[in-house]
Amino acid sequence: MTSSFKSVLIANRGEIACRVIRTCRRLGIRTVAVYSEADATAQHVRLADIAYPIGGPRPADSYLRGDAIIEVALRSGAQAIHPGYGFLSENADFADAVERAGLVFIGPSADSMRRMGSKAGAKELMSARGVPVVPGYTGEDQDAALLAREAGRIGFPLMIKAAHGGGGKGMRIVRSAAEFGANLESCQREARNAFGRERVLLERYIEQPRHIEFQVFGDRHGNIVHLNERECSAQRRYQKVLEETPSPFVTPELRARMGEAAVEAARALDYVNAGTVEFIVGPAGDFYFMEINTRLQVEHPVTEMVLGLDLVELQLRVAAGEELPASLIRNKSIPANGHAIELRLYAEDPDQGFLPGSGRLDKLRLPAASEHVRIDAGAVEGDTVTIFYDPMIAKLIVWDSTREAALVRMREALAACDIVGPKSNVEFLERLVRHPAIVEGRIDTGYLDRHLDEFVGVADSDEPAALFAAATAWLLHEETEIPQLARVSGDPHSPWAQADGWRLGHPGRRIVALSGRGERVEISAHGSHGSYLLEHGEQRCKVVHAALRDGWLGADFDGITRRWRVSIDNDRVSVHDGMHRHAYLHAPAFAYAADTTTSGDRLVAPMPGRVVVVKASAGDEVAAGQELLVMEAMKMELSLKAPRAGHIESVQAVAGDFVEADAVLVRLIQP
Template sequence: MFSKVLIANRGEIACRVIRTCRRLGIATVAVYSEADATAQHVRLADEAWPIGGSRPADSYLRGDVILDVAKKSGAQAIHPGYGFLSENADFADAVEAAGLVFIGPAAASMRKMGSKAGAKILMQEHKVPVVPGYTGEDQDPALLAREAERIGFPLMIKAAHGGGGKGMRIVRSSGEFAANLESCQREARNAFGRDRVLLERYVEKPRHIEFQVFGDRHGNIVHLNERECSAQRRYQKVLEEAPSPFVSTELRARMGEAAVAAARAIDYSNAGTVEFIVGQGGDFYFMEINTRLQVEHPVTELTLNLDLVELQLRVAAGEALPASLVRNKSVPADGHAIELRLYAEDPAQNFLPGSGKLTTLRLPEPSRHVRIDGGVVEGDVVSIFYDPMIAKLIVWDTTREAALQRMREALAATEIVGPKSNVEFLERLVRHPAVTGASIDTGYLDRHLDEFLPAAAEAPAHLLAAAACAVLLDQESAAPALAATGSDPYSPWASADGWRLGHPGKRVVALLHAGERLELAAHGSAGDYSLDWKGGHAQVRNARLDGGWLSAEIDGTVRRLRAAVDGGHVLLHDGNARHSFERAAAFAYSASKSGGGDRVVAPMPGRIVLTRVNAGDSVSEGQELAIMEAMKMELTLRAPRAGVIAAVQVQPGEFVEADAVLIRLEQN
């Protein structure tokens, strides 16, 4: 076994690999960019080395610099994690040429899978089912259009050298083909450096089911059951689970055999994933092999009681797979596991990625039933340069129903303050009938997204009263400490109960909810309050705030809610949904709304990909004006109203900051 391993990655996966290495007594070397100088993977590793600037191209994609660090640090092997250089065959070759071990498959295996077109042909030769389509090298647009007509609509355009949902478009009619082809090729060129595409029949309402495969250098290849990843938004996985509720014993056997055959076709070793698209009738087709560890590998680990990173290390060191895995064609699953990814993104703004300091980050306590794989802690910054994932929540229980309930509880115990997050979206997801009933397909979220996005609603009276109680109790608990800093800690003027000479105490609690300011007049103290606000009243008795829970009798009904309160926010959870309030100054309030109708601004820092208009052009409301790239996504910027373009203030390739004015319209 290795004595020292370098992890050529960052964030959550780097921390994940470090934990297994530490358990095995293996020293770890981290690498970091300028933006990651204080990141968690840097703090957790035994040593860490700088490798360049904040952009991935200046650091985590610089294989030569990473190899130099490996040699200088005395590392014997390099674990690539996922993303960045993990599926770069040239890097794998360079690692081996340097006398080090690449903890992953051979470069030759990667190259066979590096092209989706070539992989499809190879799978056909090895009797693995594939979707009908076009995989030729001739990329003449006219030829591609004719092939599209031959295959029939709907069809999918896919980047031949892509991955991670990038460079993919669904086309439902011939009239949509040319524009989608151009967009797909441009995205593929920007993301992967090559714009070759392939075409294939689009399977309506498909399920996405993948098989974990593992090979060693002794000729053994096994599969470790399936994971279902059908809950997706824009081809990005949202919820993953194992085992699949759709797969029968018979289907698992057939798909498992196909997965092993696919791995054998490329002489596979180490961890990999064979992905299939599955029709409603159980027909399945090969999609691709991901020649690396997958983000969703923890659900396999929890149901099979395995550490896949440990298996990766042992196989890379020359060991054979355990005999218990090789003997069995399949390994019985133990219970059910589900994974969700917490992201800094705003679902209400088309899931716009976010960045900024995590002022508050509270996650559920790890246990036998709950696992947290994260790369940040409270106080860390979600950078604009990388994927905005905060952490993965993984739960396990004996049945799927129990695991879903575990996930609901884990999400309820999660609080994120700073950049906007997708927590509320995930909570609605795990309660939706399409998920609980295991009937979701890969396009369901995109077709029914409004069902998962909460509409702004007026806070129920008992929740508004509960939020006010939380603020009042928080003020009262802080009062003694504040009073102790004064000259007379026993002065009645230092009390937080609202007492004043000559009249009963009154305090004003100001809250913001869904953009609306709410003012509540409170009389009373120590958990007994009379609350009045415009259009409402509540009588509260015996309110207590302790250990993250608020209990109170509100208008005769005793309620118990999860509660978190600080100087700026109040978060309540009633067991079904979360309710967030911002604390505001009691006697000062002003608000202004930016006009914005004459300007198009950058929603976040990023790079301008192209502009579609010039000064003097007439545009209609909603017309596409420019495309920018930010946090690994293409964002379309549209006209806020109809009008005439006054000025285009950016050029393609230019990097812009958030809120920078990009395009101006002539004033009406």
């Protein structure tokens, strides 16, 4: 590398920090990491050559402290700062401060950020350059009455968007004038908390659109190219769920027109380094400029997989003053090789409204990396997903020669995932990649929100077979585990060291109790050592030739040979038949069952977080489902509602309070 960079500071955390560190290491560049109190043992800290603490766990106390980051860069001898994505990556004031300190900001200029980083300014720019834009309001006057009038002029449905936002935060769809005021207030509050600025813009909402973005790159020699498109139409509440390239919707002619528009926007700004031009595309192929992200995107690996590029290396070379590769300049782009798909593995509970999770990753098994599978992760087994940041665990990226083959690769990659600790969205993702809307390439940005019941709370098929497979796996595990424990005990010949259910004069019978999805199930088992007769209610299953080897269960179930991927951890047993996963907890065969009836007289915090709004007081009469508080956790707003109608006895939190999970926030007077 001809770069003069000897040392680079990464002003970020998680998988993007790890990603940049690995590229720098390959290029022989020394890396400096920064970290908050919550990240003292995080993977990016362990990977970097040297790491410095910069403050408390909240982003405002650490990763958003530009002055502290620059001070570390100067103290450590770093010559450049890579901002990653999120936090300060699109902060023009930070980019200016980096340059004033005599350091190189690995990204576009502050001027480009100011003109493109603001959604409002970017829309005005695109309109001036002749690129189609959605009708809307981008003015600086943020008077609520004016915004309401502009909303009436634009027409409904419309979207309210944080002007300086990203990542799906600070966005609301409003379908009538009556809904506008409350949505505006909520959007501004979320924008203020997430980005420090509450300015919003309004734009007409295009029904059933696709989200297609173009990666652009410019250098300091006046060269600007695009690196083809990525489709990001699979979204939930504006958060991208699945990204792929090339788009199954885009034709060569449409790709050429959209690519030219993306390059024209960058050329108008003499754009340098990586950027992403995002478009809304209608069902007929009409496209409208949406926004420009002046940074690398989370989904950039799919572009790398089909083009054979390292975009982080390209960023470093451009920032060091090098020209873009001649092949890119000559062709203005690169033909894609094959198809790549990315999914984001999160600690969240899809069955509980995608409630973000936190906690220790007691087990984290991800598929092995290969030419077809890439893992970008910022966590390993034993790490903790904290409440302070985005709960992404890893990104799964697959590649193959065709889209159909890539989807198969992704299904196999997901099947190899196993997470014990906080709940994850693995099952949701498995349903997603098999859904006809994805397989047929016809999903739009609102499909998941309109049809969420097709993806969550769905009982997977073949439940009886899964139960019998889990019971068989547990029996085999128990028959192996108990003798092993006996051999290292003080009485290796004890009769209690047998797990075959033997009885004098008659066949033994064991009860395998499993619980899943809140329901306890008992399976009666006769037999041992791979041959069993299993019974559950009226259902019976004869199992023979059962063996558990290297995480796989093979057996003959009622005359049909089947193979299951199996994972057993303490009392947890999960089985996967290649299509569906089922996880159970093994319970004592005979146990006291406590009354699980819960009171409707309390409102508790569903997870740790900060109370941002309190809308009720002691003595108030409330209706069932009425919003009483709003919490913020993991960059999300959570609306907490009354469990029933009644009168409030007490409110035990005020705005600004940090509360733990299950803390009682509101008590209702008992009827």
